[in-house]
Amino acid sequence: MDLNKVLADNIKNLSQIGSDPTGGMTRLLYTDSWLEAQKYVANQLTDAGLTATFDEVGNLFGRIEGTKYPEETILSGSHIDTVVNGGTLDGQFGVIAAYVAIQYLLATYGQPLRSLEVISMAEEEGSRFPTVFWGSKNFVREAKRSDVEDIADFEGKKFVDEMRRQGFDFRDESVPKRDDIRAFVEIHIEQGNVLENEALQIGVVNNIAGQRRYTIVLKGEANHAGTTPMGYRKDAVYGFSKICSEIIDRAVQVGDPLVVTFGKVEPKPNTVNVVPGEVLFTMDCRHTDQEVLKNFTEEAEAFMKEVAKDHQLDIAIDLWMDEAPVPMNDDIVATVEKAAKAEKMKYKMMHSGAGHDSQIIAPHYPSAMIFVPSTKGISHNPAEETKHEDLVAGVKVLAKALYELAYKE
Structure with missing residues (x-):
């Protein structure tokens, strides 16, 4: 043969x-x-x-x-x-x-x-x-x-x-x-x-x-990009950027086989001259050890809530996939x-x-x-x-x- x-x-x-x-x-x-x-x-x-x-x-x-x-x-x-x-x-x-x-x-x-x-x-x-x-x-x-x-x-x-x-x-x-x-x-x-x-x-x-997948929504306040001073803004994308950057940095510090991905990001109203008042994003996190996966994502959830509070944003976190x-x-x-x-x-x-x-x-x-x-x-x-x-x-x-x-x- x-x-x-x-x-x-x-x-x-x-x-x-x-x-x-x-x-x-x-x-x-x-x-x-x-x-x-x-x-x-x-x-x-x-x-x-x-x-x-x-x-x-x-x-x-x-x-x-x-x-x-x-x-x-x-x-x-x-x-x-x-x-x-x-x-x-x-x-x-x-x-x-x-x-x-x-x-x-x-x-x-x-x-x-x-x-x-x-x-x-x-x-x-x-x-x-x-x-x-x-x-x-x-x-x-x-x-x-x-x-x-x-x-x-x-x-x-x-x-x-x-x-x-x-x-x-x-x-x-x-x-x-x-x-x-x-x-x-x-x-x-x-x-x-x-x-x-x-x-x-x-x-x-x-x-x-194992995989944990989330959909997260941050809500702030949409406002004029030219007339709203930086200190008065409730910028949802700014809050997201803090979350994304810090959690990825933490994942790098933990090292392989942990991976985390922010694969979908949808700001609203998504136009050049408006402070974004809302952003929907996803987070996908994977690891071969259930305890490590659970601990990392729970710490990530707590950090996201902390960022939302610091930036006067509302946050909704939906954990819709939790596979060991x-x-x-x-x-x-x-x-x-x-x-x-x-x-x-x-x-x-x-x-x-x-x-x-x-x-x-x-x-x-x-x-x-x-x-x-x-x-x-x-x-x-x-x-x-x-x-x-x-x-x-x-x-x-x-x-x-x-x-x-x-x-x-």
Whole structure:
């Protein structure tokens, strides 16, 4: 089996489904291109000797039974959906890599002792409907019908109608989650530039960072820019600037892996000759240690209130996302590291600053992740790219890890 060619052909072919005329790829949950992509993967699974099946919501599985321990399953895969005008690797590389790695193992070693399974998850990105991790949350039985019954996309198309249009429906909630999964390994592009900058081929992920996201509104008083003396102003942007500068400085002092981002800023009235009376802004803070994350953000909240008081501003702080860090399983991480060493890869242990399906699955089943470099750290962008030799290196490490998990006693 020519691993290089099989991998390249699959990435090329699958990337044509949902390709955007302006560059990149758009493949959103329950669209026609999404279903076409899942059917393409199903055909590839069948051609690789796996049995392909869909669950109720549209997650796709490809399975080969184990010869000695069929009731023990080793799982690998990722998600098939994309962001709007995204790249050709995020999500789908993990799906392709999983079935290519298993195809290679079957061709080289025959049927495994434990069952091997690929999962192509229906949705992770949240790019069409205001919901995320629909695929993995249904897989682990966390998804709630009430979360999606009344939501619609940007065109007003209802989630439930579109799901049923494509032949899917809500799962049977009386059926418990599976008890046969012994390990889940997800491979993904890094979506950062650490591996590239350090000239490494593989990242062995041992933790997914927790996230706290806020929307904050500062309200002062809009007034004439020429006739309002500086000492009389209640300038919301000035208050924001104090907050932004000080909190970023504090984050730099704390150091890695803490990151904080003020990604959205909307001053009002946002015109050249009026003192801004209001500013809405967001704060995104991440760390792999829950206590550090909690302490830092609580101190940031207190500081924001102090600035507001000092500058005669009203403040409203909305903490709308509070996701704890998710550690990967030590044994599965060790298996991945062993595989990287066996394949003589240049690697490092690292955490993921981005969210992945693994963070949903890891609390239920032993999990680990493999990263391959991202060129310039670019992702969610038509310019998203990874050198083909790095993609192949990742598949080799994945295959070796799956071999250790599924073929060894």
